Structures are given as structure tokens and as C-alpha cells.
Amino acid sequence: MDKHYTESKGLHLNYSIITDMIEKDAQVLDLGCGDGTLLKMLKNKGICARGIDISQSNIVKCLEKGLSVFQGDIDEGLMGYSDKSYDYVILNQTLQLTEKPDYVINEMLRTGKKIFVSFPNFGYWRIRFYLFFKGKMPKSNILPFEWYDTPNIHLLTIRDFLEFAKKNNIKIEKKICTRKAKIRNKFFQKYLSDNFFAEEVIFLCSRE
Amino acid sequence: MITETKILKLNEKIVLQSGAELENVQIAYETYGKLNKNKDNAILLLHALTGDAHAAGYHKGDKKPGWWDDMVGKGKAFDTDKYFIICSNMLGGCSGTTGPNSINPKTGVEYGLSFPIFTIEDVVKVQKKLIDYFGIKKLCTAGGSMGGMQALEWAISYPEMVNRAIVIASTSRLSAQSIAFNAVGRNAILSDANFNNGNYYHAQKPEKGLAIARMIGHITYLCEEAMHEKFARRFQDNDSPHFTFDIDFEVESYLAHQGQAFVDRFDANSYLYITKAVDYFDLAKKFGSLENAFKNVLAKFLVISFTSDWLFPSEQSKELCRALMKNKKDVSYCEIQSPCGHDAFLLEFETQTKIIKSFLNDCGGNNG
Numbered sequence: 243m244d245k246h247y248t249e250s251k252g253l254h255l256n257y258s259i260i261t262d263m264i265e266k267d268a269q270v271l272d273l274g275c276g277d278g279t280l281l282k283m284l285k286n287k288g289i290c291a292r293g294i295d296i297s298q299s300n301i302v303k304c305l306e307k308g309l310s311v312f313q314g315d316i317d318e319g320l321m322g323y324s325d326k327s328y329d330y331v332i333l334n335q336t337l338q339l340t341e342k343p344d345y346v347i348n349e350m351l352r353t354g355k356k357i358f359v360s361f362p363n364f365g366y367w368r369i370r371f372y373l374f375f376k377g378k379m380p381k382s383n384i385l386p387f388e389w390y391d392t393p394n395i396h397l398l399t400i401r402d403f404l405e406f407a408k409k410n411n412i413k414i415e416k417k418i419c420t421r422k423a424k425i426r427n428k429f430f431q432k433y434l435s436d437n438f439f440a441e442e443v444i445f446l447c448s449r450e
Numbered sequence: 451m452i453t454e455t456k457i458l459k460l461n462e463k464i465v466l467q468s469g470a471e472l473e474n475v476q477i478a479y480e481t482y483g484k485l486n487k488n489k490d491n492a493i494l495l496l497h498a499l500t501g502d503a504h505a506a507g508y509h510k511g512d513k514k515p516g517w518w519d520d521m522v523g524k525g526k527a528f529d530t531d532k533y534f535i536i537c538s539n540m541l542g543g544c545s546g547t548t549g550p551n552s553i554n555p556k557t558g559v560e561y562g563l564s565f566p567i568f569t570i571e572d573v574v575k576v577q578k579k580l581i582d583y584f585g586i587k588k589l590c591t592a593g594g595s596m597g598g599m600q601a602l603e604w605a606i607s608y609p610e611m612v613n614r615a616i617v618i619a620s621t622s623r624l625s626a627q628s629i630a631f632n633a634v635g636r637n638a639i640l641s642d643a644n645f646n647n648g649n650y651y652h653a654q655k656p657e658k659g660l661a662i663a664r665m666i667g668h669i670t671y672l673c674e675e676a677m678h679e680k681f682a683r684r685f686q687d688n689d690s691p692h693f694t695f696d697i698d699f700e701v702e703s704y705l706a707h708q709g710q711a712f713v714d715r716f717d718a719n720s721y722l723y724i725t726k727a728v729d730y731f732d733l734a735k736k737f738g739s740l741e742n743a744f745k746n747v748l749a750k751f752l753v754i755s756f757t758s759d760w761l762f763p764s765e766q767s768k769e770l771c772r773a774l775m776k777n778k779k780d781v782s783y784c785e786i787q788s789p790c791g792h793d794a795f796l797l798e799f800e801t802q803t804k805i806i807k808s809f810l811n812d813c814g815g816n817n818g
């Protein structure tokens with residue numbers, strides 16, 4: 243694992259991957275858009291993107307960038323957004339923060355033709371080892387919080403998401419593991435999965 | 451900043467939505483900042499129910515500045531270093547623009563109730579004459595409450611002119627509850643013994659009725675929390691009741707003061723007409739649906755609401771945004787945490803300044 247990935251740099255990696263995968267002129271909705279960095283990248287590519295965020299200071303930062311943003315709570319759903327009105331709905335690094343992740347994903351699939359969901363993988367080997375050896379709630383660069391002040395209330399692993407997708411008739415179109423540990427050992431490569439080696443994942447999904 | 455209200459006299463007659471015609475219409479207005487060479491740095495401010503053209507600065511000798519002085523000026527949300535700011539008194543008002551208290555050129559006496567019923571669309575139509583007078587082809591419209599309705603109406607009526615619209619604590623139509631409050635206000639005026647069918651300009655004015663209308667208004671502009679904060683259950687003097695029907699509580703004294711201050715500056719007939727125009731405003735009804743109303747707008751919208759505003763609740767602002775988004779229009783929405791009720795749009799200037807400044811940030815207005 244490359245140690246030099248800072249949190250923001252890691253996020254930017256996601257931003258470029260997602261931006262690269264979306265075609266020009268697409269209609270995109272970014273849930274939990276933060277300060278609008280991803281929206282701006284999408285807009286620069288000629289993509290028609292708008293965002294939703296709960297925080298007023300983030301809304302101000304987005305407005306400064308000339309973006310269209312809506313202050314709202316995505317846990318309240320996407321009421322008022324019609325079915326399949328967006329080509330892509332994005333939930334980047336936000337799933338684990340939502341109160342009702344299942345509801346949010348279903349709302350995304352209702353309003354978007356395709357959806358991007360990215361989250362830190364709690365099955366990552368370092369996290370497993372942290373809990374195993376230290377016996378404490380794991381902390382890392384992308385999970386920097388203490389157990390009592392973390393906003394991450396629904397942490398999950400890649401396998402959890404795959405099971406969830408199967409149960410809910412969600413088709414996984416693509417799975418991109420970012421910040422994946424480099425493995426030389428062939429045995430490990432063969433028998434241990436992304437769920438073990440990837441620190442973060444981006445799924446591109448659609449409704450089956 | 452010393453400012454003064456100017457008058458523009460229109461030569462042509464104005465045909466209203468109802469078909470009625472008005473002649474010799476005049477518009478009272480103020481401007482702040484400079485119009486640039488390209489004439490593309492204008493912002494038209496639109497006042498609320500009882501506002502006037504005097505949005506900012508001080509009139510000579512006055513102790514109180516204009517109604518939005520916190521927001522308009524050097525370095526403020528509506529920055530006079532960058533923008534040419536215009537504010538006019540609305541049609542039907544009583545602060546310089548033609549209204550029921552103006553002299554009807556045909557009769558030589560005040561219009562009173564013979565003044566035609568007008569709509570928000572008519573109000574905007576008259577403002578357009580002022581904008582044309584300046585030779586402005588592109589502008590930003592901004593207003594709170596009824597001013598927000600006009601900002602919307604502008605973007606719909608003149609889509610090619612409005613490149614930005616800022617709609618604060620407003621709605622595309624009043625709720626039945628809000629119409630009800632307006633109706634009680636009008637009833638108070640209409641049933642005042644001095645009302646005399648609107649012909650009171652040379653006699654005793656219907657002050658009691660107008661004051662009661664204003665008191666009701668002020669209740670709706672605040673909210674429970676704001677009232678508790680301001681007055682709680684405190685008594686006006688001492689800390690004991692008078693055991694009479696005179697003013698006991700601080701909140702009573704506040705309302706009485708607001709009522710009295712209002713009758714000194716506002717015309718009862720204007721109150722009737724303007725509240726009616728606000729009640730009639732209904733974009734969904736006019737265009738079949740709210741979505742349809744925004745079909746042709748080209749402006750970039752900023753919609754702001756306040757959490758404790760129950761007169762123009764956030765939900766109505768969100769409804770606006772959704773209709774715009776369904777049309778794939780550029781719209782941003784911000785809900786400001788505030789305990790001030792509907793009045794927040796006149797009080798919460800720090801947060802609004804941040805939001806409005808960043809919204810206007812990339813529109814490049816300057817004096818260059």
C-alpha cells in the first residue's frame with residue numbers, strides 16, 4: 243500500500259476515475275457533493291452535473307465555483323426527482339455516512355439510469371489486522387475518526403455490497419478497486435480477493 | 451451613502467392583465483453604483499409587500515437607512531463597486547409610483563378604489579419600462595417574499611433579459627393559510643368606520659383598520675421562537691398586570707407600535723390592492739403546472755429559504771427548485787437556519803451575503 247496517499251489525494255483519484263467514465267453531455271447528479279470538486283471536474287468535461295449537500299458551507303463553496311447545488315438531506319430521498327431523469331447518480335465516499343443506505347441506493351436507482359457508489363472497504367486487510375491485533379475500532383487514512391465521533395455509521399465490505407446487490411436485483415456493471423495493495427505472491431493473488439486487498443472501491447451499477 | 455428617490459414619467463399608457471388601462475404612470479426609483487459600458491452589470495431589487503424604492507443608503511436628514519441597507523453597498527452582497535443596483539416602488543404602491551393614492555388624470559381626484567386591480571405580472575411590466583429607460587438588456591433580479599415572486603415573474607416574462615434570479619423566502623403561490631391572513635387584514639381595513647369606500651384622502655383615514663392589518667402581518671412575519679426571544683411573557687411596565695384592557699404585555703406594545711408606525715407611512719388602499727396581487731399570484735395555475743411555467747426561462751436561479759419561516763415555508767421553495775430542475779435549468783437552493791421567521795430575509799444578512807456573493811461571483815459584473 244502506498245503510504246503517501248493522503249485523504250484528499252485519494253478522493254481525487256476517485257474523481258478522475260468517475261469523470262473519465264462519464265461521457266460528455268450526460269446528466270449527472272452527485273449526492274453529498276461536498277465542496278464541489280468532482281462537480282467542477284465533470285462540468286469542465288462538458289457534463290451537465292448538479293449536486294446535493296447537507297452542509298451550508300459546502301453549498302457556499304459550490305456556488306463560488308459556479309455550480310448548481312441543492313441544500314438537502316439525501317436520507318430524505320430524492321422526492322421530486324423523476325424516474326430515470328439522470329444518466330448517472332453518484333454517491334462518492336458517502337454511502338457509509340447515510341442513515342438509510344438501502345433506501346438511498348434504491349432512490350438512486352430510481353432516478354438514475356446508472357449509479358456510481360464508492361466507499362472505503364472495511365474488509366481491507368489492514369483494517370482486519372488492526373481489529374485483530376489491536377482489538378480496537380480500526381482507524382486509517384480514509385477512516386481517521388474515533389469510534390465516538392465518526393460520521394461513518396454504516397461501514398461495509400465489498401462482499402457486503404455484492405450480497406446487497408444480489409438481494410436487491412442490482413446489476414454490477416463495473417467494479418474498480420482503488421488503492422489496491424500490490425501483491426507479488428501468486429498464492430495470495432489467487433486465493434485472496436479484492437475484499438482483502440482493496441482499501442476502496444467504486445461500483446457502477448444499474449437496476450436489473 | 452446619501453441617496454434620493456427619482457421619478458420616471460411614462461408617456462405611453464399601460465395595459466394591465468385585466469384589460470384596464472393606466473395613463474400618466476410614474477415610477478419612483480433609486481439607483482446605486484454605476485451602469486457599465488456594456489450595460490450588463492445591473493441588478494434589479496424587488497421590494498416586499500410594504501417596501502419602497504429606498505433600498506439602501508440614507509436620505510438627507512434621515513436617521514434610518516433603506517430597507518435592505520445591510521445587503522446593498524460597497525463590498526456588501528449587492529456590491530455597488532461591481533453592480534448597478536436599481537430599486538423601484540411597485541405599481542400600486544404609495545411611495546412615489548402610481549397607485550390608488552395618485553390623482554386620476556381623467557377625474558382630477560385620487561383613484562381610490564377606482565384604481566384597476568393589478569397583478570404581479572403588471573407590476574413587472576411597469577418595472578420593465580424603467581429597465582428599458584436605462585437601455586439595459588441583461589440583468590439580475592433579486593427579491594424577498596413578494597419581491598421573490600417578482601424575480602420569478604421577471605425570469606418567466608422576459609427570459610432573454612434575465613440571466614440571474616435570486617428568490618428569497620418566496621413562493622410560486624401562497625398557501626390558503628397565507629391568503630387567509632391577508633384576507634383578515636383587508637377585512638380590518640374595509641370595516642374601518644373611516645374607510646368610506648376608499649375615499650378617505652381628504653378626511654380621517656382608516657387608521658385602525660390599517661394598523662390591525664399590519665399587526666396581523668407582523669405576527670406572520672415572526673414565529674413562536676422569535677416572539678419568545680423578543681418578548682417572552684414580559685409585562686410592559688413594572689412586572690404586573692394593569693387589570694385593564696390597555697396594553698399589558700410587551701408583545702402587545704410591539705404590535706401597537708408597528709401598527710401605528712405603519713399608518714404614518716402607508717396607504718390603506720395600496721394595502722388592499724397589493725395583498726390581492728400577492729394572493730392572485732399562482733404560476734402553476736397560470737401555466738398549467740409549475741414545471742410548465744419555467745419551460746422557457748434562461749436565468750440561473752438561486753433560491754433561499756429560512757427554517758423558521760412558516761409564512762413562506764421552505765417546502766414551497768423546494769417545490770420551485772424541483773420544477774426548475776425537472777426543466778434541467780440551472781438552480782441552486784439554500785436553506786438558512788434561522789429563528790427569525792419570515793422576517794429573516796431582512797435580518798439574516800451575514801449568511802445571505804455569503805451565499806449571494808458566491809452566487810454572483812462568476813457573473814463578472816464590473817464597471818469596466
